[in-house]
Amino acid sequence: MNFIKRGFLGITRKKGKSLILLAVIFILGNLISGAISIQQATTNVEANIKERLGATATVELDYEEMDKLSEADWENTVIEDLSVDLMKQIGELSYVKYYDFNIMHWLGSESIDSYQGDMEGEVVHHGPSMDFMLKGINYAPVLDIEEQKAKLVDGRVFTQEEVDNGTSVAIISNKLAEKNNLNVGDTFTLVNEVYTWDEETGEDNLVTSRDVVLEIIGIFESQTIKQDDSEGSSEMGGMMDFMDIEFQNTVYVPNPIIVDEMKYQYEEYLKADEEYAEMVAAEGEEASFEYYTPLYVLNNPEDSEAFAEEVAPLLPNLYKVHSATDQYDSIAGPVESMSNLSRYVLYAAIGATVLIIGLVVLLFLRDRKRELGIYLSLGEKRGRVIGQILIEVMVIALIAISLSLFTGNLIAGQVSETMINADDQSYQDDYMYYGGAIQTHLTTQDVLDSYEVSLNSSFVLAFFGIGLLTILISTVIPLIYILRLNPKKILM
Amino acid sequence: MILEAKDLNYFYQDGEQRRYILKDTSISFEKGKFYTILGQSGSGKTTLLSLLSALDSPHSGTVLFNNEDIKKIGYEKYRRNNVGIIFQSYNLIPTFTAVENVLIPMTITENDVPEDAKTVAYNLLDYIGIVKSKADRPVNKLSGGEQQRVAIARALATNVELILADEPTGNLDEEMEQEIIDIFKRLAHEHDKCVVVVTHSNEIALQSDQAFLLRKGVLTAYE
């Protein structure tokens, strides 16, 4: 009849009391279990979506911040350019796996045709053709290839020497190559045309042009469209097609080539438009064409916040870090609100548990005052009397918690399904972040699709940890009562 | 001397004044004897017994068990290993059977407990007058006299030499009272225990080897 055995007998001999305690803990356990289930599910969604959004970040102008500036502020605000040195400095941070800085330029061609996909013939050209997007790169292995957005199917990537010297070499898509019968080793010609615009007629006038001859060193295949085919919500389809066509018509070249072409265009334009030339001369500023957009691939999507924090102080006024994971906040609305709600439920449930279980245990203890006094009069250590009560409560708690583990999880699944379905209507208007250095195409629907309440080991662990600890605390508080018991007063 | 109380003082604070229940009270007990302590209601009998059984501590004075201060032994340890206490209201644990109630102190004490504790507990109950069929009943299904017998068996379970009882027959009829007193006599005389019983009853006092009278905080021999 030691205190452990007494504890177990205390449960079986007083079944009514045990059942009441079991029921109370079970009900509260369901709340805690459900709240933790939802918490875990939302955390998993966040990790999953952020993983899919990728670990990329860029530095760009903070338009929100600029909007806040008053006219007076503008007077004394100078927007500096992002220097190549700074972009490189940021690239050296430990969070960064590799990085690139790019500059884009659109050119047309008379000798090759652009890829138009399903929209063949639908697109009618007005004015100068600019079908080909030249994407200048500084990172010779090409980030898009390293990041599996594109796969090199033939030839090779750039050498650092080619990149630094601005050698006239290019990597094009297999679709573009097929359409124009081009192979690695072939050259193709784009035209850099300089136009002026007639204000009165609204017409473009070709001033001059020059050929840009590029040798194909590699051919890539797009990897992004494949996954999207299967998901293909029709509304998204058009956008996806458009993005795909642009990607198929992308021509990777070293940065200096683009800088050079832009410079040519600018200088020729100045020659053609004297008025403008005078204006520029009056300002007396040297024109720069090195408007690069940096792109940093981080080691881990979870590093995004830390990276942004570390970079922020290095940036010139009005610039900010934009991470792919930033988009999470804008598409995770329903999941976030569920996460918040479940957090409040969790705190409330823990609070209620401590209060209710504490009171129930205290009532039971007062009921058993005499029994406890007897143990003490027989010389039992107070610690063991406490141990006996803890066993009685914790064994029941363990059973109740184990039961509510499953039911709470089930309830959480049901509740969140209802909430998601209710939310579904209000989030029909999917929003896509398009443009800039980072392009993501995940939507609220993707977030909801990846939301799943599951019974995994980390949930089981978290629930048993939090649940049992809460019960333990709620039991220990009334146990102070035992420490203050005076057996003489109770028994004599 | 197995138990000796020296100059015990115990009082309640009554406003500014101290109301002494025990004043410089001394008393001593030997093994093999059956003692009674008589006194009117409110005279402080229970108070004295609570000090002797280490359920309370005096404001001054000492209680010696085998010449060792029980404070030094440790009150809890003294209760666990050296003394068996019997109360007027039995104080058994109602959810447990008689034999389970007897077994409880055996798991608390540090004294040697026989291997077959359960058999010993049954034998002990049998000796006190509780047959096996009753020993396996929850104690709240036993009569008052039977319950007090179980309480005596519980006090004896740890094989102590000192039994202290506070009005053990206060709730029992005369016939039952005599049976219980006979058990105490047997324990003292046949088993060499020291049995101290607090009582109202002259009858009982007359049967004891030595009786004391507690009056106004002072103990005197009672003839």
Ligand SMILES: Nc1ncnc2c1ncn2[C@@H]1O[C@H](COP(=O)(O)OP(=O)(O)OP(=O)(O)O)[C@@H](O)[C@H]1O
């Ligand atoms: N908490 C207390 N505060 C003040 N006085 C108390 C307190 N407890 C007991 N007393 C007083 O102490 C005195 C002794 O009490 P005690 O219980 O020892 O008497 P007793 O001889 O056992 O009486 P009885 O025969 O009725 O059991 C009584 O007069 C009682 O009123």
Ligand SMILES: [Mg+2]
């Ligand atoms: Mg009394």
